[in-house]
Amino acid sequence: MQVLVVGENLLTIEDVIRVAHQQVKVALPESSEWRTLIQRGADFLDQLLEEEGVIYGVTTGYGDSCLVEIPPHQVHELPLHLSRFHGCGLGQNLDLVTARAVVVTRLCSLARGYSGVSFALLERLVWMLNEKIIPVIPSEGSVGASGDLTPLSYIAGALVGERDVYLHDQQHIVPISQVYAEKKMSALVLRPKEGLALMNGTAVMTAIACLNYKKSEQIALVSTLITAMNVLALEGNPSHFDEVLFAQKPHQGQQRIASQLRTWLNSEVQTAHQSPRLQDRYSLRCAPHIIGVFEDSKVWLRQFIENELNSSNDNPLIDPVNLRVLHGGHFYGGHIAQAMDSLKIMIANIADLLDRQLAQLVDHKMNHGLPRNLTGSSPERLALNHGFKAVQIGVSAWTAEALKQTLAASIFSRSTECHNQDKVSMGTIAARDASRVILLTEQVLAALCCASVQAIQLKGLSKNLTQVLTQFQNWVHESFTFVEEDRPLQNDLQTLVDRFEQLQFLHCDAFNALNMENDYAC
Template sequence: MEIFVDNVCLDGETLTVQDVVRVSRPSGGTVAVDIAEPSIAAMKEAVVLKRELIDARIPIYGVTTGFGDSCARQIAPAKAAELQRNLILYHLNGVGTTAAPDVTRATMLIRANCLVRGPSAVRPEVAATLLRHLQADMLPLIPEQGSLGASGDLVPLCYVAAALLGEGDVLHEGRTRPVLDALREAGIAPLTLEPKEGLALINGTSFTSAFAALAVADAWELAFAADLASAMTCEALLGNTSHFSPFIHHNKPHPGQVASAELISSLLDGSQLTTSYQEILGHRIPIGERTFLGLSQPIQDKYSVRCAPHVIGVLRDCLEWAERWVTVEINSSTDNPLFDAGEGALHHGGNFYAGHVGHAMDSLKVAVASVADLLDRQMELVVDEKFNSGLTPNLIPRVEDDQWEAGLHHGFKGMQIAASAVTAEALKHSSPATVFSRSTEAHNQDKVSMGTIAARDARTIIECTRNVAAIHLLALAQALDLRGPGLASPAVRTAYELIRAHAPFVAADRRMDRDIHAVAELIKTGALRRIVSEGLPAGERVPG
């Protein structure tokens, strides 16, 4: 029996990134998705206008003309429906890795939401059938490569459209099978397309936007994990909490920077491991009349600790506007042409251009990769005996020199190597994709967005950075074991206990890849944020 745990009603205007995550990554049951009644009426009105214009035998792009630079070739209305099927078939040429199920679900949801706005002039049953496929978790196998992000995601979305027609294979109930078999079992009839409907299904930015929406959600979790890791680094290194003083950050009031500093400060509240500038002053030997005095403790920490809010704050501020841009995109009519039922007009344009999403993802890539580099630098300080304030080399367990175990173990040495390698990979992918426009399709698509590649790169960088964060958090939990977990702040102890519930103390050299995966999942699912933020003041809790 299918369990519905929530519902989303599509109206083409109010879909959120959080809705996309809930539907594409269901937890505990299926999220029911339906269409608002006013949207059904709007779709029907546009269909009426479309049919009137077709009957008038005027050239309508992609309906009674060819596609792309073939728009100068008009066909008779009698051929219009067959043209739509051919459009889908000749774009089934994607290559590369098959998109993950959450990306495919997000693509289907976003495409349906764009269609229910109305101007695309598709029948309500087209969007409803797409949603029935989604609810049955009948997922087309979409190759990741092949889209320029303008004229929309033609190639990837053709795999969605083909499944609606009963063409090709789908992932259903954990196995790959012909879509016709899955449709018969689910009691869903294949669609027969009317004029414009094939073009409306594929001529949009929904595949790009699916990657982007999930990337935004995942990057918010990374921002929290990075702030938490920075607080734990401060404790592991016996660092100076004065660097996170509100006075400092309110004098450079970038909202993300202020939020990051406030969160780190709140996470450190009650710590017995950290110090402050005033405490350092109280413990120093006065210089008196001397002209030079070496201090026993530096009055400032290194940049990767002191400037953590300035790095993570950039990510937070980038996410604020990136999420706004993505939200606009997933609530837009992103195909061409569009039908204005109110005015009885037809409009040819370029809403399939994924420029905003592409630029948002290029910026997000850089901000996330910078956080990966920050965490990698913090980890260096924690594992390196030259900088880790008395912790053991590579965080090995403490052992006396005359014991057999002395010299046999290397602790987190290999973990640092892995973190550095994955950080380098994140940085490599951070160069902008949107500047690499290629003229194609006989110079009709002579300036394209490359938004799909930018969004896929953002996904990859976020995955890399999540793994770097997981490795670093494991190292920090080890450092707290060596310091004494009871001395950590209450919030940090909560994070430490959750990590230890999934990854034990490294008492001797052992494999740790499973530990990395477990902690990375705690970040991705939001479990780490939720359990830690429960103990914070309400103003410091991160919505999710």
């Protein structure tokens, strides 16, 4: 297995994805320069303690309690208390993939050398990832400024031997104390500031943002493939994606979506046999304009997310070069909040686009010769069968819920902690909202995958598709078979959703045939 070195080089979204999906092991740098940097920060903190310097969160209480002095003989107990009193998270636990992403994201920040942590702490985080011993982290309880304090306390708590962990897989949850006992290991004793360094940062929202970004790339790709299939099934006009036409509106991402549709539809051939209709409905004609908003936003979304990923975002920072304590507000997750609030709108719009396409496919008044509700039944059994009627209702429900989730979380700042945290980012809630919108949109995608393939087969076009659409059709057929007689489609749909959630489409043979840009690949 490949090894990802964390500490000296910038990580990418794809690096986080690889660690989250257990595709690489993790290691710390071997260079003496990096190790010296880490040690200088830890030594500087020790020096300040010996000189009885006042250091926020080390010799003082936290937040509004920063004026409370901690007696020297109790300084070493403070990190343990921080991890304990923040152990109040509720809600659904982060799944194993997300929790792994959180751990490597926190490791990336601390390994930059400006948090004053010890080499031993960094090693223990690497050990967790490589041994597949991952803290169980409740998803709710962070306002996204002063960092993801409560959810990140579950990492700190696990390190000191007091919380539960996923052991190897998501089904096996055990107390970390049991793991330490079985491995004859001691729990980590946190040094002064290490509890704060672990918890006072943006790792949860940033990790979720990395996963959301990658899933959104997949949604954009699959929705474009589905649109191509539906243009064919609905006898649409490929000329709507003409190169000269799109050159006149120079959004590069939008142009890229139009180019994909031209290629996958083999538009030069199709145009010669196109429908006599001059203009298709907007959900076909304007698909590049809708999907293209995300495609064009990928540049700044990636910049926001990766800058946050590769930042030192706790407080105070410990400057190991100039030997200074720097008090600031880098725990504030405003950039992730903005990215996720924007992303969920883009993705919900794609869900709405596909919902409208399905409405065309199932309605015999506008589907240009397809049977009612895409039923594949024989004429003698047509009255009994209702095909995709309920699926279309389900898609409408999932789309409505996705749209409802798009209200910006960042505008709901709350004053907390005795008005010390009087303006907060809500970045973690924004990221969780975006995750929900993405899952709902994946459910819409799953339904449209089945409906589009069904429509293509009903029109007798299965053998006339371009190579890419043939590969996509085959990928869908791994989970879905043609609906002739009515049957429950729950398992077909859920299997497709699960494959999206595991990013399997980006790894399958269909993707290899697309010859797309490298940034689609995990």
